[in-house]
Amino acid sequence: ATDLLYEIGSASFVEGLDTLLDGVSVDETVQGPGTLPDGFGDHGGEQVELSAVVKAVRTKNLPEVTDDWVQEVSEFDTVDELVSMLRHNMTEMAKATARNAFQDRVMIDLSDDLSLELPQSLIDTEAEASIHNLAHRLQEQGIELENYLQITGQSQEDFIEDSKAQAVRTLKTRVLLEGVAKVEAIEVGDEEILEAVSALASQAKMNPEELFRQLEADGRLDTLSDDILRRKALEAIMSGVVAVDEDGNTIDLEPAPADSDEDSDFDSDEAKLESDSDKDVEESPEE
Secondary structure: OOOOOOOOOOOOOOOOHHHHHHHOOOEEEEEEEEEEOHHHHHHHHHHHHHHOOOOOOOEEEOOOHHHHHHHOOOOOOOHHHHHHHHHHHHHHHHHHHHHHHHHHHHHHHHHHHHHOOOOHHHHHHHHHHHHHHHHHHHHOOOOOOHHHHHHHHOHHHHHHHHHHHHHHHHHHHHHHHHHHHHHHOOOOOOOHHHHHHHHHHHHHHHOHHHHHHHHHHHHOHHHHHHHHHHHHHHHHHHHOOOEOOOOOEEEEOOOOOOOOOHHHHHHHHHHHHHHHHHHHOOEEOOO
């Protein structure tokens, strides 16, 4: 990656980068070991050699966290109340991450056990789409695909083969979910499609009716309906699976009971906190 702005302590890129950059000065070049995260596909967890050139160093001047500051940037009155809200949200985020990882593991095991012959043309098409999407996401972060391959220590041939292997797993998972939906007689109602469109419109800050018309004109409502169907099939599968630890004890991965009023307050306060605190944080070059 070139000209990457990275916050030390964020652990948002490659494990080991925080340690590597801690205490480094401008114009210094450092090298050290790192571990690729799960987001690097089959190479997640692999050990790599990191190299970084520090072009600039910045520090954040943060405001003092007091009851007065909390009252200014949120709807809460005290630091303790704010901390309680943040702890609640972080706990739910951690549970969601664990829940998604467990769900992925279940589906990988099921798809690997599924004996299914797939046309090579279908595998190639799925792999090409996956590579295209990855290249687009990397480009948004200022990373070229070639640099990504260098970071992960992959040759182009190995990368393509891994993409095809992942494509097989994706296609088998899709067939599995659609099969479950058929056996369980799962259907998607018009109301569910409208709710999904409304959610997408909210994310894109669009008018729901306008987005609905666009999706309908592009023929993408059927794709959206298929996505909802597979999600419901996945929920049906996961309803019969229980997560346990090494000792066989059940692990609670379910989200906290929905409390629309409380959750709404938490979400709005955290959004306001982030927005307002941005005004209070100053970045200054480190001398």
